[in-house]
Amino acid sequence: MAVQNISESVYVGLCLKIGTPQQVASRRHTVDIREMLANNEPSIMMLSGSCREGFRLSGSDLDYMQWPNNHRVIWEFSQCQFYNTQEHALILCDSSESPPGFTLLWLPLDRAYSRVMSACVRMNGMLYISSSKYREVTCSIFRSDSTPHGPCSSGSDGEVEYDIAHCFVSDFWPPCASSWIDRCHSWPPPHVVNDIIRNGCHFVAIGHKLGHHTDNEWRISFSQAEYKLVYAMNHTQFLTYGLLKLFLKEIINKGLRDEQKLLCSYHMKTTVFWAIQQNALPHWCPQNLMVGFWVCFKLLLKWVYEGNCPNFFIPENNMFLNNIYGDAQKTLFTRLYRLYEKGIALLLHSPSIRSYIDNVLVNPKLTVFTVGLSLISEVELDKDIFYEMFINDSKGTLDLRICRKDLHAVEQLIGLPLTQYHIVMLQKLTATILQCTAFMLHNLYNNTGSNKQLYIVDKMACHMLKIAARCGCVSDMLYIAMYYYKTFRYREALSVIDITKVKLEQPYLMYGCHVDRERYIEAVGGQSLSTKMRRAVVYNIKLGNDNEIFYINELKPEQLSSNQNNGHVLFIPPLILLYMLEFLCSRHVDTLRAQRALDDLQVLVHHDQGELIDVDLRNISWEILGICQQIAGNLHAALYSYQQSLREYPGNKIQTATIQRIQDLHL
CATH class of the missing domain: 3.30.460 (Beta Polymerase; domain 2)
Incomplete structure (x- = not known):
């Protein structure tokens, strides 16, 4: 009974550290959808x-x-x-x-x-x-x-x-x-x-x-x-694999130099594959987690003793042949056998696992299984899902031919049986492809097309950006505002900015790890991931640097600097971009509003405590404030902002542009 209780406690702990079945599935499915489009x-x-x-x-x-x-x-x-x-x-x-x-x-x-x-x-x-x-x-x-x-x-x-x-x-x-x-x-x-x-x-x-x-x-x-x-593993098997990875990192290889680490994560994975296929444990369930771990550990110990780790696909390939033999093999076996003699207590040496075993040893009657799993709330799960979407919402080098193929692939994928994680990731990638296509079309025909071609392309681009905003997240509205600014439609851009500002001021928005849990649940709790994304999720704006498109001319030096320093994307906090666009557009139609936008931008950059501006993006935020101050004629304030940008973490790799801007001030 004690082993079963320990297994359940460690299972819950691993769910909290490694992920629940839903979290793991969402991570996999978002990557799968992105890579289905990469075949083009x-x-x-x-x-x-x-x-x-x-x-x-x-x-x-x-x-x-x-x-x-x-x-x-x-x-x-x-x-x-x-x-x-x-x-x-x-x-x-x-x-x-x-x-x-x-x-x-x-x-x-x-x-x-x-x-x-x-x-x-x-x-x-x-x-x-x-x-x-x-x-x-x-x-x-x-x-x-x-x-x-x-x-x-x-x-x-x-x-x-x-x-x-x-x-x-x-x-x-x-x-x-x-x-x-x-x-x-x-x-x-x-x-x-x-x-x-x-x-x-x-x-x-x-x-x-x-x-x-x-x-x-x-x-x-x-x-x-x-x-x-x-x-294809069930979640207990997956967590057993994760436990072996932690066992390797925190116990077997602890304190060893790289050249002394004879075992690697691939060996752990191989033991799990063989143990499952050989039916070494008939029932892989939370109550048997420790038994499953022990089965795999004994198999690993046997391999080290024999000096033979058979590749799962080609067993004739002994993966120990290169480095686990002779004295090194004997030393490793002795070390592992000493751990084996300790029994399950050996896991008390793991910082990640120790507390979950201690809980049961102190109180053997403790019931943690169902209580522990409820610790992963709907909000925490959504944060994990939308973070995965954000880091996977990218494509390689794009051109119109690839975008056309991608959109055709999206059409085909829609007809397949998809999970909710597939669907919401497909929506976000579709929005990204449409945004890229719209700006590429404008870039291609702006200098070469006839008036009729420009009119047709402009209508298509606007239509694409509106579709992207409808199927993407809250902050995707800003791509429409950027396009209107780029095409000199300042009043239309300001109209979009007004709508977006109202949406971005809602108290229930999820922006990275920042969210008011109660208000979020009150607003969108229990709804589909697609609805949550459209109504309550905000991402940093991504401006790609690798297809010669300059979304905002005033940020051209920053895009070039980032690209030269191997930065493929320029990330901008959505409110920072909103105030910048409001300032740039208002200069042409309402100078008082332009000053208010600049004041709002300055207050945000100077006083934000990491809630609306990621720490990694403070450099681009100070940079944008400096650009707007320089345009407004306040050169000393601009100098201060540029200097602050250089003091921040170089998240966007824009230092080259910042230094050049300081030199160009001629103060």
Whole structure:
């Protein structure tokens, strides 16, 4: 009974730390919808790793895989028939001299795109893509400040570190992993197996350390299959995996230097996969969480003792072969066995888990299961969902052709059976695509189109922005105001600003982590996520920097500065942008209103305590105040604002523009 109570208590604790079933589902579904639209782009980027699986643990990196959409890897020549070689460069696997799970990639036609050709080497008179050369070629493609890290390009975006694995894709399941299909009797379900096989695999640019062609080999990656397997877990199995990750980080690897950390999160995931498939625990339920953890730990201990961790898809690939052998293996086994001897008490060494075990040890009759789960309120769940939407509401480099394809893809997705999380994410992405399309159309035809073309394009752009405002969130109204200002319709812009100001002054709005819970529930509690987003959710405004569109000419230097410093988006607090637009428009029609707008902007920037302006966005807020003060002729106040902008966290990477503006004041 004590173990069952501990299991229930830890289950609740992990729901609070890792996520409830609803939170985890919303995280996954928002990413899924965004990536369904990414298939239209020349280069596809897929979120992978723990973040894709639904974890949001502090300190975790963001892992991505990126591959060219116009290359395909095949396993045999007969598969050529499925491709138009004018559209796809074909690459053939040659695994004859590689260890299990690895292969060479051969270009049978000696033809591919320049980036790939520059990474080729000749062996036995044939052209192969070298994994080491490909890493060199692709390291700085995504970000010029990236550095090599294993098979990845690594770097940081603010406080978030990322790894991008540049790879190739195959639409076919590897023959060397055919035994996995035969093992799938009880788990995963047949529809998951079929989906995994249909989606093939990837090839990551790193060779086996003990192989004959280490610098040229590629590792077969099952990242896509793995996140589908994690999706197929029930919540207890998922939390067991999460508990193992915490066990690894907070107990096994605590105090070790990086080079001493022999076990990694991938080993933990592999133990869970095997334990589930081998039916090591008949019932994975909250009351059995500790039993499930113990089953996985014993399996891991057995593998370390034997020096063999079998890859879940290709068991012949021993993932311990490179580093867990000899003295290192003995030391690791001794350490793990000492933990094993402590029993469940070993988890008392985990800061994340200890309190939930202590609660039961102090009061064995404590009932926490149903009470604990109610701690995740509707408001907290909504905050999590809308935050996920905000960080996933982005597209890669856009042009009109891709936007047209995206809108066609949206039409097709609408006809599918979608969850509420899919639907609301699809709405927000549709709004974003329409906004980008509207400004791109204006940018394209403004200088080249005839009057008739301009009239037609303008009508289309206005219509798109109004649709976006109807299906997006409250702050999406500001894109209409920006467009009207850009097209010199100041009174129309001010009319939209007036409506938006009323909406933004409502006391129940959810802006990031700031919300009046009681008023929010009173206003939209129990309603659909779509209704909540349209009526009660506010996002920071995103101005993309990578398609040569300047949404507000007065912010052109900031967009250029951000882009030059690898900032792909300029983020602006909605009220800051509203007051800026009100000031800029009123200057042409109502100078008294312009001064009131500037006063309101100044009060907001000087006195906000983090409720209406994110701390990371105080630099752009001071910058915008300085721009407006400079336009109004108050140069000393503008100088002070620019100097304050430089003192803030450089969230938008606009320092270059700020310094130039200070120099241009000539005080």
